[in-house]
Amino acid sequence: MFNEERHLTSPIRWGMVGGGRGSEIGHAHRAAARRDGFFQLVAGAFDLDAERGREFGSNLGVAPERCYADYTTLFASEAAREDGLQAVSIATPNSTHYEITKAALEAGLHVVCEKPLTFSVAESETLKALAASKNRVLGVMYGYSGFPMLHQAREMVRRGDIGDVRVVNMQFAHGFHNTAVEESSPGAKWRMNPEVSGPTYVLGDIGTHCWQAMEMVTGLVPDELSCMRQSFIESRAPLEDNAHVMVKFKGGAVGTLWASAVNAGSMHQQKIRIVGSKASIEWWDEHPNQLKYEVQGQPAQLLDRGMGYLYGDNPGVCARIGGGHAEGFFESWANIYHRFALAMDAMERHDQAALDGLWYPDADAGISGNRLLECCVESADGGSAWVKF
Template sequence: MIDGTRKTIRALRWGMVGGGRGSQIGYIHRSAALRDRYFDLKAGALDLDAARGAAFAADLGVERDRTYPDWRAMIAAEAAREDGIEVITVATPNNTHYEISKAALQAGMHVICEKPLCFTTAEAKELQALAKARGRVIGVTYGYSCYQTIEEARALVASGALGKVRLVNLQFAHGFHSAPVEEENPAIKWRVDPKFAGPSYVLGDLATHPLYLSEVICPDLRIRRLMCARQSFVASRAPLEDNAVTLMEYEGGAFGTVWTSAVNAGAMHSQKVRIVGEKASIEWWDEFPNQLRYEVQGEPPRILDRGMDYLNPAARADDRIGGGHPEGLFESWATMYERFARAIEAANEGRAPDPALRYPDAAAGVAGVRWVENCVRSADAGGIWVDYA
């Protein structure tokens, strides 16, 4: 149980690119990284408008001479300082992720990057190889992956409680963009512009979240082939989709479905993961993240709550406040950042991290980009089955 005891020797010197004033995702990153003081915000290039970024950095307590007009200036200056930043968070539009991450790795910095890590699998693998060659860590912010109930789901599958997995049913289908809201909201507008967002909208922005959760819960499943159909119900978003359905065949016979949408009118998040086995099923819903539904055939359904002694030790390890009290997205993100810090500290010391330490790493970034590429390839060919390349 987390009781305030540090899991690293010290806080890491940390910088941010993007995430300036008014940025929701920037606030989430800072709240998570600073909550347990695993990171100290020392530098920033927070805004395309240098003056506005400097004013906000001052509000955050960043020293004036470590507030930069752009990411290039920050990486160059910080790499030259004896007390320069060790790790950089990239919280910018998708089209900048590859270039910034590559430059930071080449400068000897660790990278924490928003997803998608980049646009192509080739680029993602290049970053992965560069990080390995430099002994640096890449973390990708799949922020839903560190809930205790996800760890419990993983433990249940590993224990054989479900039997052989047959079905993987995933969805992330909200309704907040059922109208062309991007016309009035610049923070949404770039997400539906291929120049900034890349080859997809909801497939990359939403679907990769439950996909990664399924990979955490069922790490032995491998996709053999898939078929994807995507639609642009708000016509101005074409060629990017605001709704998509993907079918997946796994090696070994399991079958998967993914429904992802931004036009599910009336729905909130509706991110759900259901794993169906021979003997039992589990289901997790991000609107009720403190509970995991466990259903054994022929028995009454069970609701497993976070923080309880009946959970697997791995699920209880990151409990912050005991059973009964609700935890949420900020706690999951804070746990993710704590795991990033532990992995980075190990890399700084030239040792392997704890083999039990799980976090969304470069391989997770590669996997997400690869899945989106295959979905787009299938959809653009008319929604056909394609072998998983």
Template sequence: MFNEELKFDRPLRWGMIGGGRGSQIGYIHRSSALRDGLFQLSAGAFDIKPEACKSFGVNLGVDSDRCYSDYKVMFEEESKREDGIEVVSIATPNKFHFIMTKTALEAGLHVICEKPLCFTVEEAEILKEIAEKNDLVIGVTYGYTGHQMVHQAKKMIENGDIGDVRIVNMQFAHGWHSEEVEKNDPGLKWRVTPEASGPTYVLGDIGTHALYLAEVMVPNLEIDKLMCSRQSFIASRAPLEDNATVLLKFTNGAVGNLWASAVNAGGIHEQRIRIVGSKASISWWDEHPNQLVYEVQGKPKQLLDRGHGYLYNDDSAVSGDRIGCGHAEGLFESWSNLYQRYAIAIDAKIKGDKERFENTWFPDINAGLEGVRFIENCVRSSDNESSWVKYK
């Protein structure tokens, strides 16, 4: 069961860049970070417009003199204070992720960043080097991996309940952008603009979520080669894709496929993952996150429900069980579980507790780096007539 008594000597002093008025993702960050009292929102660069930044921040309870319209000024001014921020979350368009994360690390701040972490593997390696040199944490918000049943699946696969992994089937294919809705939606417009979004749209925006679910469930599965085909069904989005299919070959002989789409007309969310083994299969669907489908060859299909005593007593799942079985948990619980883990990791770093840090799972710099590597390889394959490319 979730430990609501977990507290630090004091909450971590936390700031935000982006996520201002009207931002859905900003609200998710704040609701999740503040839920358990492990973070305190102390400062923010919520908006580049000074008055909008200040009025929004004050409404959230942030002192007016700690609402900054420039994140670099925030870092500089906060560093002068004894109670200055220690960690910052970045919830901005993709093009700012690298420079903001790099500047934050160089200012001695721990970072929690939206994905993709940056545009290139080279940039990700730079961030990793700075973080390790300064003994700082980088967390990447793969927000669906805080769901308990994802970790139940991981434990079952580790224990051999499905046998040898043969097939990994991944998809994140909604239909909300089947028309050119970005004409009237600034929040989408930047996502389909290469200068702001980077080299991909759906692969970086949602495809990496599905990929990371697979990486969590099957942590020792390594990609050997991939082949990618991308389409821009809304022509104005080219060269960015709104639909993509990726075929994968893994180093152990297993195969996989990933479908990422924003034009799956009628689809609500449709993020699903199915791991097929030599004895059984496991399936998870984020629209029904409290259930895991377990299918053993030759036996009736089983629907496993979150919170039951028949599940593995694995810390990653049990510690995130905020409410008894039968009560539906969703995205906010998943994100809150991740923010709790970010907090534990950061607190361990601050206190020099190496063992606690190493025993705390969370989507870290390596998760962000591999997401960028995946995007790079998909673009390379697609741009070469969907040829097979070596992953590393």
């Protein structure tokens, strides 16, 4: 079970850039960070409208004088305080991630950034090196990776329960943008603007989630890929609202990834199926407390979160409540923020052993996501040619 007795000496003084009024993602960050008492929200630059951001932050309990008009003022002003920020989360549109993350790291802050980390592999590698030079955590918010049953799947692969991995099928294919919703939705509009979103839409917005889950669970190393992408709502071009990717991994395994916002009638359909030489496992985010386990020649099994037959010695499989009760999205995010806090604490104490034993979605997860997007664009623009990863 989850250890609620674990505490830090004092909560990490934490702030946000973006995530203001009406932001679902901003709320998810705040709810997750405060869940276990490891973070305390003390400052922020929540909105491009300074007065609206100040009002919003004050309503959250942040002192009005610590609700800043922009991130540069936030970082400079907090650096001058003895009780200033120690960490910041960045929940702004994609095009701003690099410059804000860079400024935060240069200000000596630990950073949690929304994905994609930046627009390019080169930019993300620059941020990774900067974080290392400053001895600071750089986490990327892949919030689904906190679900315990994904960590159970990871352990099953690692311990050989399914044999050698042969095939991985990944998909995140919803139907909510089956029409031109961006005409009336500001949140959708910027995601379909290449100047703000970057070189992709659905591949970067949702495809990277199941890609990161694949890497976390299987440990497979991509070798090359081929991608085709479409803009079924023509006004979205050159950004895709549907894409299919074929992947060859080093060692001989193969995979596919389907990312779509036009899968009419679908809610999420985020799934990952891993086929081994002895058995297969499958996880679906709409039923996150279960993991399918199918051994060749035996009846299919449905493993449930919180049960004693799981690999309980793996902290990632820990349940916050007993089996049968549902744990969901916010618990997954809280699990990730819990790991971010432990990493920040260990880094402050220069405890490399603790860091080595702790998994969390770090800069390398962000870099791999960027590499996926760059390779997919190159492949699709080259007539779905195979591209080295």
